[in-house]
Amino acid sequence: MSIIITGAAGFIGSNFILNYSNLVSEKIIGFDKLTYAGNLENLKTIKDSTNFKFIDGDIVDSELVANLLNKYQPRAIINFAAESHVDRSIIAPDVFMQTNIMGTYSLLEEARKYFISLNKNNKNNFRFLHVSTDEVYGTLAINEPPFREDRKYMPNNPYSASKAASDHLVRAWHYTYSLPVLTINCSNNYGPFQLSEKFIPLCITRALQIKPIPIYGDGKQIRDWLYVIDHCNGILTVLEKGIIGETYNIGGWNEKTNLEVAQKICELLDELKPRCDGNSYQELITFVKERPSHDRRYAIDASKIYNELGWKPKENFETGIRKTLDWHLDNESWSYIHSHDYQYLHNNDFS
Numbered sequence: 001m002s003i004i005i006t007g008a009a010g011f012i013g014s015n016f017i018l019n020y021s022n023l024v025s026e027k028i029i030g031f032d033k034l035t036y037a038g039n040l041e042n043l044k045t046i047k048d049s050t051n052f053k054f055i056d057g058d059i060v061d062s063e064l065v066a067n068l069l070n071k072y073q074p075r076a077i078i079n080f081a082a083e084s085h086v087d088r089s090i091i092a093p094d095v096f097m098q099t100n101i102m103g104t105y106s107l108l109e110e111a112r113k114y115f116i117s118l119n120k121n122n123k124n125n126f127r128f129l130h131v132s133t134d135e136v137y138g139t140l141a142i143n144e145p146p147f148r149e150d151r152k153y154m155p156n157n158p159y160s161a162s163k164a165a166s167d168h169l170v171r172a173w174h175y176t177y178s179l180p181v182l183t184i185n186c187s188n189n190y191g192p193f194q195l196s197e198k199f200i201p202l203c204i205t206r207a208l209q210i211k212p213i214p215i216y217g218d219g220k221q222i223r224d225w226l227y228v229i230d231h232c233n234g235i236l237t238v239l240e241k242g243i244i245g246e247t248y249n250i251g252g253w254n255e256k257t258n259l260e261v262a263q264k265i266c267e268l269l270d271e272l273k274p275r276c277d278g279n280s281y282q283e284l285i286t287f288v289k290e291r292p293s294h295d296r297r298y299a300i301d302a303s304k305i306y307n308e309l310g311w312k313p314k315e316n317f318e319t320g321i322r323k324t325l326d327w328h329l330d331n332e333s334w335s336y337i338h339s340h341d342y343q344y345l346h347n348n349d350f351s
């Protein structure tokens, strides 16, 4: 038996595989289309392992998915594959609909056919775990309680709408076809291998290049930050102990405004890599035009996974951001590879 990981070469998928391969010796099949967001370099420490096989392919390609399932006979599929950047979804939504909706549909439908073919024991053990986001719930007012699993879906941008659609498909394939699914809705992740188009690595790489650090609007948007390895361990906990058909919210109990996050990064960089000119990195923080439909606050109530499955994050923001900065300082060339993305996105005014 094996486990199939889609989106294997992306930020969370590659962290998951590296972390998982240290814990168990199960055969891992990494499946990824290698879009601009996929980078096989992330997997270089495992690529020659006999327990790992990488397949370059598209989750929308149902024939390829069917062949993979039949060949590798997985006991689980974990679906990380997605178009994941809100700004890109505003500029070019089409690929988000293709991958996030049609891709999830193709995986579910081929998983359903494969599941029917399994014997009773393998049916009992099979799981389809879908990785989703807290953004499907829309935005929270400052005084509202954090998102619980029973919160109404109210996505506000093409990315979150496409993820919401995929979550509904996963639910439907469980209720209609009894496919043993699990869904995770997670808050903002940060850590190694995250592209610099996302907020935390963007702040870090721009600071290290002594370039303006762009903050949308007033910078008071609130996000709940989770160190990526804590997310990966939460996913494993749900895979092993989660109740079929259930959704679990995963968060870090670390609500911060974007401005606070940027200031913290600058403060730590002042300590870890002081600027030659003696100035603080803080002077690079620059406010730019607000993004359309920018959700004001996301926050996760992770008490269900904590109370029922015993998971809680090991890192707080202070420890997680230090690890992330240490990684960036040790891997500055990796960080710069994608620093052109900022230019691509900010040449658009969303009009």
Ligand code: NAD
Binding pocket: 006, 007, 008, 009, 010, 011, 012, 013, 031, 032, 033, 034, 035, 036, 037, 038, 039, 057, 058, 059, 060, 079, 080, 081, 082, 083, 084, 085, 099, 103, 131, 132, 133, 134, 163, 185, 186, 187, 188, 189, 190, 195
């Ligand atoms: P990412 O953009 O870094 O990686 C996505 C990966 O999917 C890439 O390797 C890409 O090549 C691959 N991919 C894209 N389209 C594909 C296709 N059609 N077929 C096969 N592979 C394809 O994203 P990420 O940050 O690692 O996010 C992974 C998942 O976690 C996504 O579903 C995302 O919605 C969810 N999520 C992310 C966060 C976060 O903060 N990053 C938070 C909550 C949930």
